[in-house]
Amino acid sequence: MTSHSNPPRTGHNDTSGTQAVEGDELVVSVGPIAHGGHFVARHEGRVIFVRHAIPGEKVRVRLTDSGESSRFWRADVVEVLEASPDRVPHFWRAADSLASWNRGAPPVGGAELGHISLKRQRSLKSEVLAEQLKRLAGLDLAIEVEAVGGNHDDGLGWRTRASFAVTSKGRLGMHAHRSDVVLPVKEMPLALQGINDLRLWDVDLSGIARVEVAVPANGSRPLILLAPEEGTSPKRLHSIVSQLPGDVSVAGFDPGKGEVEQLRGRTWVQESAAGHDYRVTGEGFWQIHKDAPDTLVGAVSDYLSRGGYLEPGAAVADLYAGAGLFTAPLADAVGITGSVLSVEGSPGTSRDARKNLHGAPQVEIVQGRVERVLHQQSRSFDSLVLDPPRAGAGKTVVKQLMATGPRAIAYVSCDPASFARDLGYFHQGGWRLESLRAFDLYPHTHHLETVGLIVPAA
Incomplete structure (x- = not known):
């Protein structure tokens, strides 16, 4: 079948018959899904938890976590050699493993099944639920x-909340899976349009460690939470606030202590459900x-x-x-x-x-x-x-x-x-x-x- 990526990059070793190290590549056949968004593959008897695959595929993977003493390895798909009929083009370039590794960087986390049709995604989740119920509760239940x-067809635009990191250059970013690497982002397709409309990727966030955003689905006032890095001055914090849209509440917060400090507007958002309104403060x-x-x-x-x-x-x-x-x-x-x-x-x-x-x-x-x-x-x-x-x-x-x-x-x-x-x-x-x-x-x-x-x- 046709490959779904460009040819693999040069400069990485095929690990056949050798001791593997992080960054090496190898070809595997993909088995069933496992709890946590991984798929099970094996190489010379060792289990590899592969992300961005689909059961039944033959793929080239890049090891992201390996070692001779490790019980199992972890890997990302970098090339599809034999594709599943359920594979679709990923909707988000930053989270697409094939495109990201072709550029020489890992994908961001948070959309690890975006390469699979929604119908198959749900059947895979059903498999995970059934396996856990069987293994841990002794129940045979499908x-x-x-x-x-109402968005059954694309599964996008549903998040009312989003969490972001900040790159070393002060730009909005997200972490790669299980990594300290922060990659810049300029869209969040899973989020409500109101989150994308804030255009936080255009703001210089130098001095901020983390950004949390809440945009209630009922249309009430959004809230941006800024977690300053140690040593960030109040002047710098207020300079960042001045770059943010004026109709949005902004608060500082300390993730460790759970404390919220008013910077502009409210420190809470108003949510609605089941005929009731709810006040939800900060990271609540x-x-x-x-x-x-x-x-x-x-x-x-x-x-x-x-x-x-x-x-x-x-x-x-x-x-x-x-x-x-x-x-x-x-x-x-x-x-x-x-x-x-x-x-x-x-x-x-x-x-x-x-x-x-x-x-x-x-x-x-x-x-x-x-x-x-x-x-x-x-x-x-x-x-x-x-x-x-x-x-x-x-x-x-x-x-x-x-x-x-x-x-x-x-x-x-x-x-x-x-x-x-x-x-x-x-x-x-x-x-x-x-x-x-x-x-x-x-x-x-x-x-x-x-x-x-x-x-x-x-």
């Missing part, structure tokens, strides 16, 4: 990964796909309401609650005769939740680690909503959840491995997975979101 929103968590909040609230509410677990007068809890995305609709459902316990570990995000839910007397906001708060609680709940970070809830929290005696738990997860692991803990405690849905909230990346309904087996 779940379709559902498209979300919010789902990044423009249609994710309504999609996830709808799935959770449907599971709990349809099963009779969420009704007026019920006692429910929202754990890892963030700014209250699920708390507000839960409060609507249980009414003033019910109760909602909302638990969030981040102090700033918990303060947002208090502001967002101040008109709901049935809601109790508690700031603290979920395991600590649950340990201090003696009450029981009719149902729980669980939306932990990527690492999952963990064995201790799962045991505590089962001990509170709910009739059902709606588990929202952004990582199939940690979800399957936690599901295994539930199974050990006598609980079972009643229903599961999966959503493609991160097109062109390996990520997906799941919503599961977990109930006592009895």
Whole structure:
């Protein structure tokens, strides 16, 4: 079949029969997808995790992480020798492995499946989910990964938030995968047009280490967060602010401390979902796909309401609650005769939740680690909503959840491995997975979101 790249560059060794080093190239046949956006290949018995490939292809790869003592190597595709019918032209030159390595540099991260048709991307994500459920929870289950929103045909323009690094020359950039290398960018096709309209790549960002951007899908005022390098003067910071569009809020922030400093306008954005408005300060968590909040609230509410677990007068809890995305609709459902316990570990995000839910007397906001708060609680709940970070809830929290005696738990997860692991803990405690849905909230990346309904087996 026709190659999808220019001929390989000269100056790199073919490693056949020799000890490989980073930068060497070799030809491999590509096997199945693995969790994390890699594809499994083998060379002389050693596993290689290859990015930017498709199962069934024959490719030339460049080693990006290798060593004789390494259990496995990592590599990027630099030339396609036998292409899959599911391979399509990459939509973003900066993230295209073939074009990038042909120029002598790695691709930026964040669109590692952009060379695969959307239909195949979703089938591959389904394979990953099924493999994790089988390996970690002992479940044989095939779940379709559902498209979300109205842009099923291209999977672009969905990010309401974007994170950028800054090059040594002060230009907007992004990191290569698993690398300190920062590459300049002049577009972000996965982002809402409002993020691209800011044209941050035209701004001299010298003195800034990191840039975070939030452009709410509801059209409210955007926020740019600037993390200054150590030693950057206030004068330099305000010089950068003066180069930014005047209708945008700007704040300084310290990623280590989580502190936000007002520079111009607000230090927060106003988001909307499920008939509610939410204040989200600084780096406070919010789902990044423009249609994710309504999609996830709808799935959770449907599971709990349809099963009779969420009704007026019920006692429910929202754990890892963030700014209250699920708390507000839960409060609507249980009414003033019910109760909602909302638990969030981040102090700033918990303060947002208090502001967002101040008109709901049935809601109790508690700031603290979920395991600590649950340990201090003696009450029981009719149902729980669980939306932990990527690492999952963990064995201790799962045991505590089962001990509170709910009739059902709606588990929202952004990582199939940690979800399957936690599901295994539930199974050990006598609980079972009643229903599961999966959503493609991160097109062109390996990520997906799941919503599961977990109930006592009895």
